[in-house]
Amino acid sequence: MSIATAPTEDKAPTVARRQRFDLQKLLAFGALIVLFGFFSVSSHAFLSWNNVTGILLSASVVGVMALGATFVIATGGIDLSVGTGMTLAAVMTAVFLNPDYLGLPLVLGVVLGIAFGSLIGLVNGVNVAVLRIPPFIATLAMMMAASGLALVISDTHPIYFSDVPGFTSISLGSIIPGANLPNAVLIFFAAVAVAGVLLSKGLIGRYALSIGSNEEATQLSGVDTRRWTIAIYTLAGTFTGLSGVLIAARLNSAQPALGQGYELEAIAAVVIGGTSLSGGRASILGTMIGALLMAVLTNGLQIMAIPQEWQRVAVGVVILVAVFADNVRRRREAGH
Amino acid sequence: MRTTKFAGVAVMAAAALVLAACSSGGTTDDASSGGDSSSSSSDAGSGDELYVALISKGFQHQFWQAVKLGAEQAADELGVRMTFDGPDSEAEVEQQLQQLQTALNANPDAIGFAALDSEASIPILEQAQSAGIPIVAFDSGVDSDIPVTTASTDNKAAAAEAATHMAELADHTGDVAIVCHDQTSITGIERRDGFVEYMESNEPDMNVVDIQYGGGDQLKSTDITKAILQANPDLVGIYGCNEGSAIGIVNGVNELNMSGKVIVIGFDSGQAQIDAIKSGLMAGAITQNPVGIGYETVKAAVAAINGEDLPTTIDTGYYWYDSTNIDDPEIQAVLYE
Numbered sequence: 001m002s003i004a005t006a007p008t009e010d011k012a013p014t015v016a017r018r019q020r021f022d023l024q025k026l027l028a029f030g031a032l033i034v035l036f037g038f039f040s041v042s043s044h045a046f047l048s049w050n051n052v053t054g055i056l057l058s059a060s061v062v063g064v065m066a067l068g069a070t071f072v073i074a075t076g077g078i079d080l081s082v083g084t085g086m087t088l089a090a091v092m093t094a095v096f097l098n099p100d101y102l103g104l105p106l107v108l109g110v111v112l113g114i115a116f117g118s119l120i121g122l123v124n125g126v127n128v129a130v131l132r133i134p135p136f137i138a139t140l141a142m143m144m145a146a147s148g149l150a151l152v153i154s155d156t157h158p159i160y161f162s163d164v165p166g167f168t169s170i171s172l173g174s175i176i177p178g179a180n181l182p183n184a185v186l187i188f189f190a191a192v193a194v195a196g197v198l199l200s201k202g203l204i205g206r207y208a209l210s211i212g213s214n215e216e217a218t219q220l221s222g223v224d225t226r227r228w229t230i231a232i233y234t235l236a237g238t239f240t241g242l243s244g245v246l247i248a249a250r251l252n253s254a255q256p257a258l259g260q261g262y263e264l265e266a267i268a269a270v271v272i273g274g275t276s277l278s279g280g281r282a283s284i285l286g287t288m289i290g291a292l293l294m295a296v297l298t299n300g301l302q303i304m305a306i307p308q309e310w311q312r313v314a315v316g317v318v319i320l321v322a323v324f325a326d327n328v329r330r331r332r333e334a335g336h
Numbered sequence: 337m338r339t340t341k342f343a344g345v346a347v348m349a350a351a352a353l354v355l356a357a358c359s360s361g362g363t364t365d366d367a368s369s370g371g372d373s374s375s376s377s378s379d380a381g382s383g384d385e386l387y388v389a390l391i392s393k394g395f396q397h398q399f400w401q402a403v404k405l406g407a408e409q410a411a412d413e414l415g416v417r418m419t420f421d422g423p424d425s426e427a428e429v430e431q432q433l434q435q436l437q438t439a440l441n442a443n444p445d446a447i448g449f450a451a452l453d454s455e456a457s458i459p460i461l462e463q464a465q466s467a468g469i470p471i472v473a474f475d476s477g478v479d480s481d482i483p484v485t486t487a488s489t490d491n492k493a494a495a496a497e498a499a500t501h502m503a504e505l506a507d508h509t510g511d512v513a514i515v516c517h518d519q520t521s522i523t524g525i526e527r528r529d530g531f532v533e534y535m536e537s538n539e540p541d542m543n544v545v546d547i548q549y550g551g552g553d554q555l556k557s558t559d560i561t562k563a564i565l566q567a568n569p570d571l572v573g574i575y576g577c578n579e580g581s582a583i584g585i586v587n588g589v590n591e592l593n594m595s596g597k598v599i600v601i602g603f604d605s606g607q608a609q610i611d612a613i614k615s616g617l618m619a620g621a622i623t624q625n626p627v628g629i630g631y632e633t634v635k636a637a638v639a640a641i642n643g644e645d646l647p648t649t650i651d652t653g654y655y656w657y658d659s660t661n662i663d664d665p666e667i668q669a670v671l672y673e
Binding site for chain 1: 394395397398401424425519545546548549553554555558559560562563564566567568569583587591592606607608611673
């Protein structure tokens with residue numbers, strides 16, 4: 001999968017930039033390989049199939065969320081609402097499916113749950129593109145409102161899916177017979193493929209990058225940037241909705257108090273993956289690597305029984321190194 | 337330009353309507369607000385009615401809802417007005433101090449306070465003391481002699497009780513691990529140390545091989561449990577220090593299909609834990625008496641207002657419950673879903 005950059009920036013020496021960009025992606029990928037190797041040697045337990053699928057499963061909720069956030073960050077925006085938006089989508093999925101509430105059929109309830117995520121994104125998009133509220137503020141407001149609404153709608157109680165047959169298998173079942181690979185992991189990979197195609201081949205990806213590198217120029221070239229911005233935030237919300245379904249299926253419940261802080265993990269995954277916070281450059285594959293890197297690091301340190309305090313330090317250092325690499329790249333670029 | 341703005345406002349309004357419609361469609365039963373504050377008495381108008389303000393550590397966890405329920409019962413019985421506030425999460429020390437300050441400014445007759453950080457709250461508690469407002473500490477103590485009494489669970493003894501059951505179920509041999517909510521709060525520390533110290537001094541053939549912290553987050557605690565089980569294939573048991581940790585352990589054991597191969601002991605209750613105990617996945621759990629904590633706090637506050645003598649601590653008790661006694665009325669009264 002190639003790295004997507006903004007078409008309007010192609011005046012600059014593309015080849016050189018791609019090489020440098022690939023360098024950072026390689027750095028993240030290299031770090032993933034090195035960590036994986038290190039933990040495999042350090043602990044026999046690390047490389048077991050159960051543990052590897054466990055790592056993939058633990059990366060899938062934040063990973064799916066981060067895929068959507070990648071598009072928003074590509075525009076130079078930010079989406080702080082993905083964490084609690086996930087929670088609200090999970091609660092709404094419970095409301096749609098739980099027999100004590102609406103008790104809709106499984107497929108319909110899941111689709112509506114994901115669509116509710118899209119609605120959250122749509123409101124974000126309108127606030128940013130039409131009302132011209134800065135993305136940080138608009139999505140911060142949504143982060144708080146979504147957290148509150150999740151508690152209000154659930155009446156502060158977790159809502160369970162015990163009476164919704166088949167729901168937990170969305171995350172924990174395994175459609176590949178005998179493979180013991182949880183469906184959530186397959187859904188994560190499928191979402192990566194869809195997001196990758198949308199970013200590199202779809203209009204929405206091209207315009208997201210284009211808006212991120214120069215919104216005015218994009219608008220002058222005849223693109224309705226307002227409409228596309230709304231579409232991009234809505235897409236991010238759709239991934240948020242999907243992550244809400246995944247976490248609800250994994251926990252067999254919608255936990256209304258969960259989710260705060262997940263947005264920062266998603267943003268970290270995006271940044272580690274080489275997507276620039278100032279917009280114009282993004283990589284879906286990078287985001288996936290970023291999410292996996294954090295999951296491998298956390299799991300490996302847990303397996304080695306490293307105290308949790310140090311696990312956090314390690315994740316912090318990885319984020320710092322990734323952003324530092326991003327800065328070095330940009331500074332070199334400015335030197336041209 | 338004007339039309340643009342107008343259209344924007346219209347879209348916002350429509351979006352708000354959609355959200356509002358969804359939320360009202362979501363709640364099936366009463367029109368309960370689910371907010372962070374409630375007044376238990378209807379006739380709030382009368383002038384000489386006593387007012388007790390409770391500041392808890394949170395309001396969205398089921399545990400705190402049960403504490404609130406007990407406080408409301410006592411307030412109704414004693415005919416006092418009671419408010420119940422708490423921060424968004426148990427990490428929001430500053431927000432809680434702000435709420436304590438706000439409560440103090442409302443000039444209540446007494447304050448009940450469950451400190452997230454006992455040191456940080458002392459300056460505000462001193463203000464209350466000099467204003468002659470008695471403070472009742474609840475759930476966890478405050479490192480100071482300002483509170484007239486503390487209504488709480490003896491967490492260390494409760495954790496030791498969990499350890500005795502773990503040791504019995506494991507035939508007094510083998511390695512065990514702990515998933516805790518955090519390493520800084522008094523409950524986190526005491527529920528960990530009570531368990532570890534019991535094992536160290538009473539069970540020479542048992543070792544606590546790993547202690548990890550999941551912030552009470554079910555998802556993180558699930559992943560932590562799986563990592564612990566992968567790293568320690570000979571583990572005989574895991575103990576979870578609070579509801580989120582215990583449910584995470586249940587999920588992790590489930591996901592690895594290890595039900596029955598490892599002894600799971602939890603803390604507090606909640607639907608998922610109750611189900612796990614009934615299905616046999618979880619051997620049992622310690623429950624506090626959250627309704628009793630709320631009830632005793634308000635009762636002690638009224639006693640303090642009336643100048644009555646109070647003991648320095650009010651032990652609100654704890655119970656071990658498993659599949660044999662889970663349906664006993666005494667246990668059912670303190671469990672919450």
